Amino acid sequence: MSAQQVTRAVGAAALIGCSLAATGAAAEGHGLDLAGETVEFVIPFSESGGSAKWANFYAPLLSEALPGNPTVVVRFMPGAGSTQGANWFQEQTYEDGTVIFGTSGSTQFPYLLNDPRVRYEYGDWHVVLASGTGxxxxxxxxxxxxxxxxxxxxxxxxxxxxxxxxxxxxxxxxxxxxxxxxxxxxxxxxxxxxxxxxxxxxxxxxxxxxxxxxxxxxxxxxxxxxxxxxxxxxxxxxxxxxxxxxxxxxxxxxxxxxxxxxxxxxxxxxxxxxxxxxFIAGFPAQKMVFLPKGAPEEAIATYSAAFDAVLAREDFAELSESTLGIYPQMTGDLAEATLEQGTNVPDEAKTFVTNWLADRYGVTLN
Missing domain, CATH: 3.40.190.10 (Periplasmic binding protein-like II)
Structure with missing residues (x-):
């Protein structure tokens, strides 16, 4: 999908809001049963920021929507501007669907800029929700x-x-x-x-x-x-x-x-x-939820359907507007398109920012 197509997709999602979710499959019926389990929703930031509020908003709703109604607990893992937590998640492999990871633009930018501290690869993970913000x-x-x-x-x-x-x-x-x-x-x-x-x-x-x-x-x-x-x-x-x-x-x-x-x-x-x-990489494509590498299609489908069910709630728009604001919340193909948008910028933009960081702050990325 081209950058223009991604932009149009995200813009369309913003216009129609969460009504897309009504066409999603219910979380039940995908085979993954999480009854009696605790799902860790890992956030690589402190508990005082926007990612914390986003995760704490979704956690109880996701608990209601997942098969078996597991307890969803938000776990904070701050450090090195989120690269510490992202490097940890890169080392995880799928086991039973009880670990999910939330990223932000502050996780994407070091990846885009080839920060030497980055040891994670977005291509190894499986996106199940993408959230725009401002x-x-x-x-x-x-x-x-x-x-x-x-x-x-x-x-x-x-x-x-x-x-x-x-x-x-x-x-x-x-x-x-x-x-x-x-x-x-x-x-x-x-x-x-x-x-x-x-x-x-x-x-x-x-x-x-x-x-x-x-x-x-x-x-x-x-x-x-x-x-x-x-x-x-x-x-x-x-x-x-x-x-x-x-x-x-x-x-x-x-x-x-x-x-x-x-x-x-x-x-x-x-x-x-x-x-x-x-800005485009960091805000319209700001926050995403991932399953770790090795996640089977069954797990991806279960989580995607659960988020679809959350977005399809009659009260979702009212709940989310006061907490998250008015922005697209995306699953499926739109989430994949948003991931593509958030993890790719033109080479000219990278070169400009890399030179600016070196000149302005003495930050070298090599």
């Missing part, structure tokens, strides 16, 4: 007074940002802020984006971004009490691959809009092309 950058109230839709008056301010690492999903905001001419100094080494939010709350950082689920639960209260003000979203993709406003936050401008309004920021050229390529 992200929101925000400022403290005093600095937000200087933001009026462009970043011109934010240039010259020394910003501090709590970061998991420049080769993780954080490269999307870091590159965006640099394109806007802002001076943002990352403090590397936090275990999850939730830890970055806590730095912001404590006044140790004066700029932050969160994926949609964490923003909804952790930052909206800060906005409501006047401690934080949204700056921009990364946007969403329409069916033609254009960046449009995020459907979960339609009143917040996108980075593309802010860039177009900011002197010196261009929405064309090498930097923009690289930013957009990694």
């Amino acid at each position: 992200g929101v950058a925000y400022l403290p109230a005093d600095l937000a007074e200087r933001f009026d839709g462009d970043a011109d008056d934010l240039q010259g301010i020394d910003f501090i940002y709590g970061s998991q690492g420049a080769t993780r999903l954080d490269l999307v905001p870091l590159l965006a802020w640099e394109m806007l001419g802002m001076s943002v100094e990352p403090i590397f080494g936090i275990k999850g984006r939730g830890d970055g939010r806590l730095m912001f709350e404590r006044g140790e950082a004066n700029i932050d971004y969160q994926t949609s689920s964490s923003y909804l639960s952790g930052v909206v209260p800060l906005v409501e009490n006047g401690q934080a003000v949204p700056m921009m979203t990364w946007g969403a993709l329409d069916a033609d691959g254009n960046i449009v406003r995020d459907p979960t936050f339609p009143d917040i401008p996108t980075f593309k809009e802010v860039c177009e309004a900011t002197e010196g920021c261009e929405t064309s050229g090498d930097a923009w092309d690289a930013w957009k390529a990694f």
Whole structure:
């Protein structure tokens, strides 16, 4: 499937929502019986970030949908920006269907950039769910007074940002802020984006971004009490691959809009092309659930059907909107297409980002 076809598929999924799931087979009847079992849903991040909220949202619903109604327990395995947990999962082989793994864009980016710490191969795993998401950058109230839709008056301010690492999903905001001419100094080494939010709350950082689920639960209260003000979203993709406003936050401008309004920021050229390529790999294709290598078709079909059943629930849209936001949730062929989209970027974008990482942060990937 071409990149354009993938983009169209994901865009179509966003428009029709979870109605696709109604055509999926029920989880029963695929032969895998998990009665009395405990399924470990392993997340390679801390319990404070968006991946934790995503996994904790799905875990009880998946328990209800799987044959035998096993207990689904979320297990956190943070370290090295998720590569530690992903390397662990690579060593697992399928046994009885009681281990599944959840990834994020921060797992995909080191893979895309040939980070030497990566010892995992997405091609060995079996995707059973793919979730799109968005992200929101925000400022403290005093600095937000200087933001009026462009970043011109934010240039010259020394910003501090709590970061998991420049080769993780954080490269999307870091590159965006640099394109806007802002001076943002990352403090590397936090275990999850939730830890970055806590730095912001404590006044140790004066700029932050969160994926949609964490923003909804952790930052909206800060906005409501006047401690934080949204700056921009990364946007969403329409069916033609254009960046449009995020459907979960339609009143917040996108980075593309802010860039177009900011002197010196261009929405064309090498930097923009690289930013957009990694945005697409990291957000419309943001989170995925996998079975380990060696999983038989029976297990893949069982889990895919269970997630289909979750998505087909009459109350799913209501439940997910308040927790995850309004984004496509995909199984089957759409999940496979999303995996392809999230683990491939043009060589030109890789080269640009690799050179940028070396020049800006002294990060060499060889």
